[in-house]
Amino acid sequence: MHPAYTLSDAATVFSPALVFFPELIRQNIARVTEMAGGPARLRPHVKTHKTIEIAKMLLDAGVTKHKCATIAEAEMLASAGAPDVLIAYPLVGPNIERAGALIRKFPGTRFSALIDDPDMTRALSSAIKAAGLEIGVVLDLDVGQHRTGIAIGDGALSLYELAGSLPGLRPEGFQLYDGHNNQPDRAEREKAVREFIQPVLELRAKAEGKGIPVPRLVCGGTPSFPVYAAITDVPGIECSPGTFVLHDAGYGPKYADLAGITPAAVLVTRVVSRPTANRVTLDLGNKAVAADPVLEKRVTLLDFPEYKTVGHNEEHLIVETAGASAYKPGDVVYALPGHICPTVALHNHVLIADGGKVVGRWDVASRVRVLTV
Structure with missing residues (x-):
């Protein structure tokens, strides 16, 4: 022990x-920042810790981009002073209006949200436009988990084009979440990433060829983090682990390439x-x-x-x-x-x-x- x-x-x-050990948390943040090649390449997920104190620790470490799943998590991040927050979850129902209220309450934070459906994208545009606001949108690509997202192809390009044409929406890139890519062997995880990254880059080139910017690729979770951290020749990659701040017995012994991260x-x-x-x-x-x-x-x-x-x-x-x-x-x-x-x-x-x-x-x-x- x-x-x-x-x-x-x-x-x-x-x-x-449940007991947290801040010194170990700081060490984990430093280790992941080192692995990523600097804080600018990180967009950690808040879902693991859900605390304003760890959000501030990440900000103190130079991490300015953050990711969350709920409006409450987004609000907590903004209240901590996070300048850039991606709500990595489809906004539907009353959460669309709540997103507008969030933008209005925290003008110092740049918010974005995922899209993977044309009707939902139109509904988001309508509400945000009516409120006189703007929100970034990140196209959620289904790279194999089949949980959310749209398949890579013409449909994805059409949806991103639609987002670029709608008022109130600001196209900001793609999300590539491969939660299914959790094999203990790093070589297997690398192989899985190689299989879908090229079609993603081709889709990016087509979008940019139509004049629609794709400034960021929000990639992976904790298991695939070391793979994306090692990719240095693709611009705009933002590594998106979450568990690392606290770590656990599930990931601890499973991934040799996460050595140096301590529960x-x-x-x-x-x-x-x-x-x-x-x-x-x-x-x-x-x-x-x-x-x-x-x-x-x-x-x-x-x-x-x-x-x-x-x-x-x-x-x-x-x-x-x-x-x-x-x-x-x-x-x-x-x-x-x-x-x-x-x-x-x-x-x-x-x-x-x-x-x-x-x-x-x-x-x-x-x-x-x-x-x-």
Whole structure:
């Protein structure tokens, strides 16, 4: 277990608790900035941490471009002073009007949003024009995940042309999110990127040939980040990892090319029961740690004897281990979440530790869907 994780005042910490380590966060930011070749090539996603404090840490490190998924996250970033925010999610329904309110409230922030549908693009233009405003639009290209986006081809070019012709919209580039490209072997991730990057560049050239600028390519997430960071001959690449600020047990051992990035968020849990000779039950239920990974990968218990997770309920994590006799109710155990992003969203606030002690608390400000806009 990393020596920074042990808390000398753990006896006073309510459990389950999520603890952030700012010094490790700063080190992760510095490492990713180095890998990217400078802060100008980064557009990190706020979804992992959802805190104004880490947003400010990134700004202090020279990162001026940011990415988010919700209006609340965009508002939090703008309130932190972020000058450039991409809402990397389709705006539909009332969120279109909310985007206009956001632009009006934070004139010092340049906002943009994704598009992948003609009718949605027209609706966005209509609302933004009626409000007398302007918003950037980034064409969301489906490069293989088939979650959102439009296929690379004539339809994508036509949609980008449409955006360039509509009032209130400012074409600002393409998004290439390849969340499916998460193979442990870097060579496989590089191969996958090579297969779709050339058609993307051809599409870019066609758009620019029609006089429509494509100044940026917003690329990837954390697994494919090292691949895009190494591409230096394509102008306008913005690497878009998010998990790196806190990292987790899901990515930690999986990607050798993310070496130097350290988990900076730890769960403090306690033994609440010893129901059988080989079982230990902890207060780390699925209301405190994300349950989207498979059962055996939801949590990694630290400095704990070899174990098997056999149950996970709302308030209980049940493990079986031959070393169960070493534990009694009340004992503190440290754990890494398997997926940090949705784990953070389960907590209203996080504890802040430095020098082996809890020194403060941060609100997880944008875990909610609405702040003021």
